Amino acid sequence: MTDRTEWEGRVGRKWAEEWPRTDRSFAPLTERLLAVLVDERPRQVLDIGCGAGELSLALARMYPSAEVLGLDVSEPLVAAARERTGELPNISFEVADAATWRRDGFAPDLLVSRHGVMSFADPVGAFSHLASIAAPSARLVFSCFRNREHNPWATKIANLTTTDAPSSQSDEPGPFAFANPDRVERILAEAGWEGVEFEPVDFAYVAGAGDDALQDAATFFKSIGPAARAASELKGSEREDFDNRLRSLLTERCIDGTISFPASAWIVSARLVSV
Numbered sequence: 181m182t183d184r185t186e187w188e189g190r191v192g193r194k195w196a197e198e199w200p201r202t203d204r205s206f207a208p209l210t211e212r213l214l215a216v217l218v219d220e221r222p223r224q225v226l227d228i229g230c231g232a233g234e235l236s237l238a239l240a241r242m243y244p245s246a247e248v249l250g251l252d253v254s255e256p257l258v259a260a261a262r263e264r265t266g267e268l269p270n271i272s273f274e275v276a277d278a279a280t281w282r283r284d285g286f287a288p289d290l291l292v293s294r295h296g297v298m299s300f301a302d303p304v305g306a307f308s309h310l311a312s313i314a315a316p317s318a319r320l321v322f323s324c325f326r327n328r329e330h331n332p333w334a335t336k337i338a339n340l341t342t343t344d345a346p347s348s349q350s351d352e353p354g355p356f357a358f359a360n361p362d363r364v365e366r367i368l369a370e371a372g373w374e375g376v377e378f379e380p381v382d383f384a385y386v387a388g389a390g391d392d393a394l395q396d397a398a399t400f401f402k403s404i405g406p407a408a409r410a411a412s413e414l415k416g417s418e419r420e421d422f423d424n425r426l427r428s429l430l431t432e433r434c435i436d437g438t439i440s441f442p443a444s445a446w447i448v449s450a451r452l453v454s455v
Contacts (some may be wrong), residue, residue, distance in 0.1 A: 182307055188352040189253075190255050190449045191404070192253075192254030192255065192256045193256045194403050194404050194408070195231065195232070195254070195256075195257055195275065195404055196254070196256035196259065196260040197230070197231060197403070198303065198400065198403050198404050199234075199260050199339050201233070201387075201396075202231070202289065203232070203234045204386050204389070204403070205385050205386055205387060205400075206234075206294060206295070207380060207386070208381075208383035208384060209294065209323055209443075209445055210234060210235055210294060211235065212323065212381050212383070212447060213235065213259075213292070213294060213323055213447060214238055214239075214242065214401065216237075216321060216379070216447055216449065217239070217242070217290070217292065217321060218242070220243075220290055220319065221243075221397045222243055222288070222289050222291050223246055223315070224246060224247045224248075224249070224253065224263045224286055224287065224288045224289060224290075225243065225246050225247070225248045225249065225288055225289075225290045225292065226249055226286075226288035226291045226292070226294050226310075226314075227237050227248065227249065227250040227251065227276065227288070227290075227293065227296075228251060228278040228291060228292070228293035228296045228297055228310070228322070229251070229252055229253075229293050229294075229295070229296015229299070229408065229444055230250030230251060230252045230257075230258075230261060230273065230293075230296065230298060231252060231254075231257050231261070231296065232257050232260040232264070233250055233257075233260070233261025233262075233264050233265070233273060233295075233347075234251075234294070235241075235267070235294045235403075236248055236250035236261065236271060236273070236293065237248075237261075237264060237271065238413045239292065240268050240270050240271035241268070242268070243270075244255050244270060244377065245270070246270060246272055246290075247270055247272075247286075248271045248272075249271075249272055249274065249286065249288075249314075250271070250272070250273040250276045251273075251274055251275075251276045251277075251281055252273070252275065252276075252296070253275065253276070253277050254275070255275045256274045258274065258275045258366075259362070260375070261273045261328050265367045273344055276282070276343075276411075278296075278305035278306065278309075279300055279301075279302070279309055279310075279425050280309060280315045281313075282309075284301050286313070286316075287313060287314060287315040287316045288314055288315060288318060289315040289317075289319070290318065290319050290321070291314060291319070291320045292320075292321050292322060292323035293309055293321075293323070293352065294322070294323050295322075295323055295324060295325070295355075295445075296322070296345075297355060297358070298324050298325070298353065298355060298356070298357040298358050299341060299353045299354065299357070299373050300353060301353055301427075303357075303371075304367050304370050304371050305371075305383070306417040307320075307367060307368055307373065308370075308372060309369035311371055311372040311373060311452055312372075312454075314452050316450075316454070317451060317452055318452045318453055319449065319450075319451055319452075320368075320373055320448075320449065320451070321401035321447065321448070321449045322447075322448050322451070323381070323445045323446065323447050323448070324358035324359070324364075324445060324446050324448065325355050325356050325358070325394065325444070325445055325446075326356075326358060326380065326444040326445060326446055327352035327356065327444075328356055328359070330382075330443075330444035330445070331356075331385075331441075331442070331444055332441055332444075333387070333441030333442070333443050334355065334356075334405075334406045334439070335406075336429060337401055337405060337407045337426075337429075338406035338407055340407055340411075340422060340426055340429065341407045341410035341414075341422060342388065347441050350368050351363065355394070355406075356386045358441070358446070358448075359446075361446065361448075362377045363420045364376070364378075364446075364448060368448075368450050372452065372453045373448075373450035373451065373452060374378070374450060374451055374452075374453045374455065375450055375451045376448065376449070377448070377449050377450070378448055379445070379447040379448075379449075380444065380446060381444070381445045381446070381447055382383070382444050383441070383445070384440040384441075384443070384444050385440055385441045385443035386438060386439070386440045387400050387401060387404075387430070387440060387441065388430065388434070388438065388439035388441045389437065389438045389439070390437075392436060393434055393437055394431065394434065394439070394440050396428060396431060396439075397430045397433075397439040398423070398426055398427060401426065401430075402426075406425075407422075408446070409428075
């Protein structure tokens with residue numbers, strides 16, 4: 181599990197450095213999120229856990245008359261997002277925890293997140309807070325990973341550094357904390373959201389491409405992801421063995437110069453309970 185302190189420090193810096201590769205790996209999911217949102221006409225949009233800003237920037241272009249705000253606890257990631265803003269006049273980013281953040285005059289009628297909500301320490305409290313700052317009948321749409329067994333990009337890479345099989349689901353904050361739709365629906369209902377719907381999305385998680393796809397993918401997985409921390413602590417022959425097993429796995433997944441793994445997510449949508 182990656183806690184908030186790590187996102188504010190080492191992990192956040194790594195993800196900020198790797199944003200071109202992470203954007204690439206999540207590109208099909210981002211496209212599906214945008215398709216789900218295309219008919220919305222929001223006034224103010226909040227991107228929760230915006231990372232390096234890919235979704236926020238796309239939403240600012242999709243809704244030129246809306247105010248788009250991206251929040252993330254990681255200063256390096258927010259800095260990367262700001263660098264990508266260019267001349268877009270309707271977007272801004274802040275370093276803040278969406279579970280407690282508020283601003284006078286900002287009541288989003290659309291709240292979105294691409295994999296930015298699974299690390300809440302108190303998810304009911306966080307979504308209750310988001311409901312308290314949202315506009316009446318606001319819409320909430322976010323993506324999150326489904327079970328580990330539906331995401332071999334994670335299980336196969338993690339298994340390179342451990343022989344312990346991770347549990348399929350866990351309530352602890354982390355990548356798979358929202359894999360169980362029953363749990364997510366209970367959290368959202370308790371927090372004041374209704375009409376919860378789940379859309380399963382299967383996509384290709386591209387880890388490597390270009391002239392040296394193997395090196396591209398190896399660098400990516402050794403920088404961020406399920407094995408990065410454990411791999412960084414390996415020394416000598418253990419590190420060499422890991423590198424060999426990683427390259428072997430990536431070679432198996434290389435097709436026409438691209439290395440990808442199956443990945444599966446939920447797109448979850450809900451509305452603020454009408455009063």
